[in-house]
């Protein structure tokens with residue numbers, strides 16, 4: 128858990144006051160919508176089809192139980208009793224009123240939460256591995272760097288009016304759970320030959336209309352230089368990123384147009400001028416931030432305690448869930464537990480106020496008051512004693528967040544689509560819902576192994592369709608909803624953009640088509656343990672095309 | 680358009696000179712970039728201070744050799760949303776050591792004042808009268824700053840460290856020296 | 858921003874002008890009397906581009922009550938009731954097509 132102090136609190140309060148004044152000026156007509164829009168966006172306020180939407184930051188995916196309860200309160204008091212966890216460690220409320228927003232934000236500020244820079248052309252919420260601090264495969268807690276970057280980027284005077292939005296993600300583990308290669312800046316913390324930790328810096332990754340995988344412009348950056356280097360990147364982008372065409376304004380286009388090498392040279396030249404300035408991080412400064420990350424007082428426990436073994440032997444459903452949703456923790460006797468927000472027939476990533484409250488209580492009892500949010504739109508309890516797992520499971524099961532489908536075909540990432548979003552071409556939630564029904568047989572799903580389906584309702588790619596093992600993109604054809612399918616995308620350390628399977632299919636056929644893709648995979652895989660993504664890699668798209676489109 | 684300087688609305692002593700118009704003697708003028716680059720020496724001999732209106736898509740490095748002949752640099756925000764000149768301002772102040780007047784022109788609204796000030800601007804051609812009047816209020820809205828810029832405001836991090844080290848008198852002294 | 862009067866506006870069928878209410882974002886429709894309503898039945902219907910432009914221009918000028926007005930297609934039922942003319946407008950009119958979790 129990160130402890131905010133009075134400085135952080137003051138800033139969040141001051142921001143609420145500023146926004147209250149901005150809303151007042153808009154409601155009185157002093158501000159036009161054009162003027163107000165970029166102000167409200169910088170405070171995470173969108174206008175969707177039916178209402179305003181508020182997007183609240185969950186920096187590096189860490190929530191306290193107290194904060195989770197406040198989210199439940201906001202859902203009840205200002206919204207319609209639920210919220211939607213997004214792919215970027217944010218939560219969205221879909222029915223909020225502009226005239227009540229300042230009050231909602233003040234309530235959030237009381238637990239040091241805010242919506243700063245969750246939208247708009249600025250540096251967005253810094254994201255990281257939802258297992259940071261507890262993952263066995265990490266070299267250190269990446270959230271410390273998330274916090275350093277969060278502070279640096281918050282209300283940055285130079286970078287609040289960038290050509291376009293800007294997303295930064297960090298990983299410190301060998302397995303990338305933060306999708307750093309599809310971010311504007313991806314940072315991978317690793318050790319060099321001398322055993323010193325530093326960052327590989329990647330730029331120009333991103334999805335949207337043109338998808339790119341990030342390119343490395345510096346294989347190893349010492350920790351002290353992180354802020355000055357990132358500031359140099361942003362300064363080059365702020366000045367030279369395109370502003371003439373919204374679809375070409377992301378940094379990936381600049382990097383693509385001038386080339387990663389030339390871009391890197393510009394950055395290095397700028398960095399030379401500022402690297403020894405005020406942004407250089409001395410060990411004292413780093414230690415100050417790190418010291419405010421608090422970890423539970425772990426008990427000395429052994430792995431696989433008797434209570435767990437007994438539970439596994441006694442209940443096959445528990446056993447299934449355990450195998451699917453529980454991971455090894457850094458500390459013996461503890462476990463990392465994923466809560467699936469993908470129940471059969473449910474909208475991916477949604478949680479009701481009642482569920483939020485219940486999860487907060489469970490976090491208090493079983494996870495040192497801490498909850499995490501991952502980019503797959505699931506939640507995590509990061510510090511669970513293994514001996515508590517049977518009890519915890521029963522509680523999770525009773526509130527509907529123990530579907531044992533994590534990383535399986537029905538663990539679908541989906542954007543809100545045309546049911547909410549003003550930019551959408553098509554709906555995406557009903558497609559996800561129908562897929563979870565079609566693949567409700569969990570034995571079959573387990574037989575398929577890891578398989579990620581990602582759905583976006585338009586080319587903006589909020590549902591990360593390019594990097595789904597199966598990607599579904601909504602397009603419009605003559606006023607009808609159509610869907611393009613891609614296969615072979617992935618978002619991890621081997622990130623790749625999926626390849627187009629063939630012509631778009633109409634709404635009524637999209638779920639059948641996915642089923643055909645899955646059937647083709649079962650036929651084409653070499654062995655039962657060859658994953659979908661590996662089969663596609665091995666044989667390419669064509670064998671899938673032949674089979675899927677043979678009958679269409 | 681009201682001009683704000685030192686927190687107050689003031690008279691603008693500069694005259695804008697368009698592309699080919701003759702430059703009046705002994706009057707402070709602001710000339711376009713092309714004009715400065717073409718007639719820099721003539722302008723300097725004119726007996727009246729000179730400012731330049733520098734576009735936001737030209738590098739500051741190009742302007743640098745002429746800075747010593749100038750009293751004012753005006754940078755442009757053609758749209759509220761176009762933030763290129765923030766970077767130019769910081770480069771001017773923090774890398775080229777510009778100490779003269781740095782003016783923000785274009786679509787300047789109250790919600791940018793603090794950012795502009797932090798980037799190094801010290802005069803502001805404000806679009807709306809009401810915003811110009813609210814200048815002081817708008818720039819005092821925040822008391823906590825997370826990132827260092829050339830404006831000298833202490834960052835939250837340094838303030839925290841200072842507070843932590845103020846436990847010992849020697850450390851406090853060192854903090855003051857810095 | 859180009860004023861709506863200068864924008865090219867092609868319509869192929871009856872249209873209305875719709876927007877979101879400033880205070881709460883609710884879906885609203887422009888009436889013939891220059892008011893806003895949440896009742897689609899009371900929306901002013903235009904069948905010519907000129908009429909649609911006039912409606913839109915007045916609606917756009919009313920930026921204190923409504924956000925980002927635009928022209929949207931309508932359909933009529935057999936008994937001449939007004940219905941939204943495309944999927945997006947249908948969803949704006951009737952709400953999300955899915956069951957809401959918090960209900």
Ligand code: SF4
Nearest residue numbers: 542548551584585589
């Ligand atoms: S991908 Fe498109 S439809 Fe989906 S939320 Fe993003 S903008 Fe809306």
